[in-house]
Amino acid sequence: MGWKFYRNTSTVFGNKNPLAVLSAFKPVPLKGESTGHVNILLAGDSADRTDDSGGCNLTDSIMVLSINTKTHAAYMLSVPRDLWVVIPGVGGSKINAANTLTSFSESGYPAGGMGALEKVINDNLGIAINYYALVNYTAFKDAVNQVGGIDVNIQSPDPRGIYDPSFRGSEGSLKLANGVDHLDGQTALNLARARGDPYNGVYGAYGVPNSDFDRTNHQRQMMLALKEKGMGMSVLSNPLKIGGLMDAVGNNVKTDFQINELASLYYMFKNIKSTDIQSLSLNSADGQHLLANYTATGGQLALAPAAGVDDFSQIQAYIAKEFNATAVTKEAAKVVVLNGGKTAGLGKSYGDVLTQKGANVTSVGDASSDYNATTIIDNSGGKKPATKNMLGSMFGSGSFSTNASANAPLIQQYPGDFIVILGANQQAPDSSASNSSSSNI
Helix, strand or coil: CHHHHHHHHHHHHCCCCHHHHHHHHCCCCCCCHHHCEEEEEEEEECCCCCCCCCCCCCCCEEEEEEEECCCCEEEEEECCCCEEEEECCCEEEEHHHHHHCCCCCCCCCCCCHHHHHHHHHHHHHCCCCCEEEEEEHHHHHHHHHHCCCEEEEECCCCCCCEEECCCCHHHCCEEECCEEEEECHHHHHHHHHCCCCCECCECCCECCCCCHHHHHHHHHHHHHHHHHHHCCHHHHCCHHHHHHHHHHHHHHEEECCCHHHHHHHHHHHCCCCHHHEEEEECCCECCECCEEEEECCCCCEEEEECCCCCCCHHHHHHHHHHHCCCHHHHHCCEEEEEECCCCCCHHHHHHHHHHHCCCEEEEEEECCCCCCCCEEEECCCCCCHHHHHHHHHHHCHHHECCCHHHHHHHHHHCCCCEEEEECCCCCCCCHHHCCCCCCCC
């Protein structure tokens, strides 16, 4: 086991010094930890395929894993391989081609293709990448096999489930029923690739109507399933499985993590439940499609921002909101702020504070009558507890009104979740009341 550990860590990290390998047991702070976000770029290529040399370095799987070190939540964002971007030194191209730019060299980024991909993601999506891991598909297949397979809940819109016959030779085909399916390594790899496109004239696929978006959704599902299985005691207490996972990683992964940083990542990540890892897609962002079909010069079919080619502002705003999400912002409670006191501008001041705390302030105005004390009307039906707790901590839990009949006219006039009526006793907020979340992701 010691030899496997030394050999594989030396291969992945390029350090042959045994003493340096031992530094894995001395964790150090991660890049980005102090700013609140550790962002890891995960990319998959087919460099392990000997029959596909022309496209083996294209990263057909691209994800960003962002760990919010303040809220202890994590986010997995899939980046479509066909997204049209500007690649340094190349110009307009699909994003999956960035990794082929082996000559890339720019301060602040790793040298080579993964550095180019990091820059493209930073420039277009507004995500500052701290680390990368480039994984070929053999690593994924072998890792799934080493943990004894993974369970994935297939929910295809087709009642038959998923079928894709367009794989090569020994890869077989893919056929899965709706519901929980147990996948071995090859089946998991086929699902990670399946998007219903014909290969070598093979047609007949069903169950993946959204093509690459379905594929990336399945990839995120399987990453979470692999995380659950790999960090379970049945694996961690089994030296043979751990040794097999070491081999899967050592032979097939390239990264700019340092050895002692991985220990920090493990301790940070092991306390994050899978239910606290949110899966994000640009195809379905708060019910909106942020991408649109695009035909580039020369006839290439690609995807571009729905706001317009090269206009990533809407996408950046969505990512910033999600990556900085709190319990309050996730509830998106509608809050009305009315000034019922004598201090001019008090409503706007508290409206700004509540907005900075993540509340969805829909209206700010003056109350129709004077209020001696601040009063909060809760019309959420108990469905917005985080926002209620936040308002209670700001104005006092005794501020909530229980007089339903007296509140009815206001609720009718201001439909929403909460109405905050500032009374004559309410002081102006001090500067420390603001708790704005940083958009530096």
